[in-house]
């Protein structure tokens with residue numbers, strides 16, 4: 001999962017800072033604190049367990065060693081010569097007598113901390129030293145009575161091997177503690193982390209839903225990312241709305257223009273038509289001029305119509321055209337009549353044969369009319385004086401229809417056939433002949449066919465010319481009479 | 487003096503230049519035309535006399551063209567053709583709903599206007615179906631199924647009759663095949679070519695009446 005916020009501009013002035021740096025607050029800080037605390041806890045626990053065990057062991061050992069008879073023995077020899085009464089008993093054992101009242105010894109140094117315990121009346125005090133350089137146990141026992149031989153300090157140093165064993169045990173314990181600690185930290189930290197990451201992932205997948213991103217609340221980095229995402233989403237939503245609004249305004253603008261242009265175009269077209277009549281009568285040599293002007297007017301009109309239609313057809317968010325039963329025959333007839341008038345003035349004949357019965361198809365009549373107009377106008381526009389255009393409508397079996405528009409103009413090179421209908425495609429020949437043309441016409445035909453579930457095919461004719469075929473299903477059951485559009 | 491035989495048309499159009507062209511064209515085609523340049527005048531004129539047809543531009547100053555359409559329509563049942571620049575299907579549907587019989591989309595041609603008007607004003611002439619048709623010097627008897635001077639097979643006669651019935655119209659091979667040839671089941675459109683070829687040959691000079699229409703099929707011409 002990757003969250004890219006690179007292209008979203010967050011205006012910082014209106015927003016609180018995104019990063020909160022406190023140790024407890026950030027995810028990193030939490031992990032550190034959690035780890036340290038758990039580690040310390042485990043180490044302390046291990047320490048106390050080991051220590052308590054060793055102290056216990058040390059005490060029982062010391063007490064067994066310093067039984068009454070031994071104490072009496074040591075005391076006797078001490079009283080004989082208190083100054084030299086410290087004795088090494090071998091096996092790392094050393095006994096030093098001292099005065100239980102003062103904690104002083106005439107024969108060596110005494111552990112004051114332990115001695116004060118005896119002074120306070122305890123029968124014995126023990127210390128186990130297992131972390132320092134000298135590993136061993138020390139036991140202080142009161143032997144009864146007073147004087148320099150009234151208590152003994154017994155030290156026992158452990159040999160090298162034992163020390164090693166203890167250290168290994170200690171290290172193992174530490175490692176285990178560390179492992180436990182890590183595992184615990186992972187579970188404790190990762191579980192909620194993963195949960196929130198998955199929410200974040202969902203939020204990222206659903207751009208435009210700030211609420212989901214906000215579910216990942218929190219003051220750590222994840223929370224910060226989520227918050228940033230939520231803000232970005234809000235911004236995106238705002239931008240989207242703004243863009244949609246702008247697009248809508250632009251669309252309405254195009255629609256308005258395309259509507260408003262129609263009235264002046266009509267009067268221009270009517271004037272030119274009248275002019276053509278007169279020129280044909282009085283000044284035939286000027287006819288090509290009028291012809292060009294007429295072609296231009298028709299081009300402007302269809303360009304404007306196509307712009308509006310392309311906008312409608314390419315708007316994926318816009319409403320799909322509601323398809324209704326339409327009499328294809330009467331629409332084709334309307335197109336044929338209209339185009340024939342224009343064609344005649346261009347010196348081209350348009351023939352049509354559409355049968356006699358209505359052919360009902362599910363379609364949008366306005367789009368359909370534009371599609372047919374585009375095909376027939378191409379057939380006229382790319383043709384030459386004396387050219388022929390044919391528009392036919394036939395049934396394909398019981399369930400289908402086929403519309404053919406043929407012309408005997410220059411056609412297109414076979415290699416260019418597959419490109420027909422691609423938006424803004426114009427054949428090189430067409431571009432040479434006539435720089436006008438937006439390449440929208442057939443793109444609308446294609447898009448319309450897609451919407452209606454029809455097919456649209458192009459073929460070259462022999463010896464020259466282009467054939468466009470539209471095929472689709474007809475409505476087989478009879479709709480109520482009012483529902484049909486003619 | 488208004489000629490009662492001539493169809494009178496009420497044209498409602500505010501654009502003076504366009505109105506002038508339209509009036510000129512309609513008059514020269516033999517219609518009597520009254521022009522109203524706004525909705526008020528249109529309604530006043532419509533209530534003062536009856537028209538055979540109203541041509542109503544939906545884009546009018548000051549008033550909503552649809553409102554005028556509705557009022558005109560309520561007054562009497564005069565057929566109304568609306569002239570509209572609307573490209574939305576909703577515009578068309580609304581016009582039809584309010585009672586328009588046809589529409590003319592801008593930009594239109596004068597010829598187109600005349601064709602639409604003619605379509606509405608043409609009186610249905612249900613003349614007696616002629617039982618004998620002449621084609622050049624030959625006479626075709628529909629009852630006896632004979633053509634003077636020529637022997638046609640049953641199928642050839644059917645094809646010729648089919649074309650004669652639709653004289654002046656271009657017909658596709660498919661249409662001829664399904665209308666004149668199919669005795670149940672599909673007929674190859676190419677067999678139409680061979681039938682026509684034989685009919686033409688047998689008719690001799692009158693064969694020229696049947697012309698090949700490029701890209702379409704055949705047509706029985708009104709004149710050779």
Ligand SMILES: Nc1ncnc2c1ncn2[C@@H]1O[C@H](COP(=O)(O)OP(=O)(O)OP(=O)(O)O)[C@@H](O)[C@H]1O
Pocket residue numbers: 303306374378379380382383407409410411412420421425426427428429430431436437438439440441442443466
């Ligand atoms: N009947 C035809 N004969 C020859 N070339 C054609 C024909 N129909 C289309 N073309 C080629 O296909 C190209 C695309 O046609 P299309 O109608 O999509 O765009 P256009 O005619 O260039 O522009 P416009 O949007 O004004 O219709 C044309 O430029 C032309 O090269």
Ligand SMILES: [Mg+2]
Pocket residue numbers: 374377378437441442
């Ligand atoms: Mg085109």
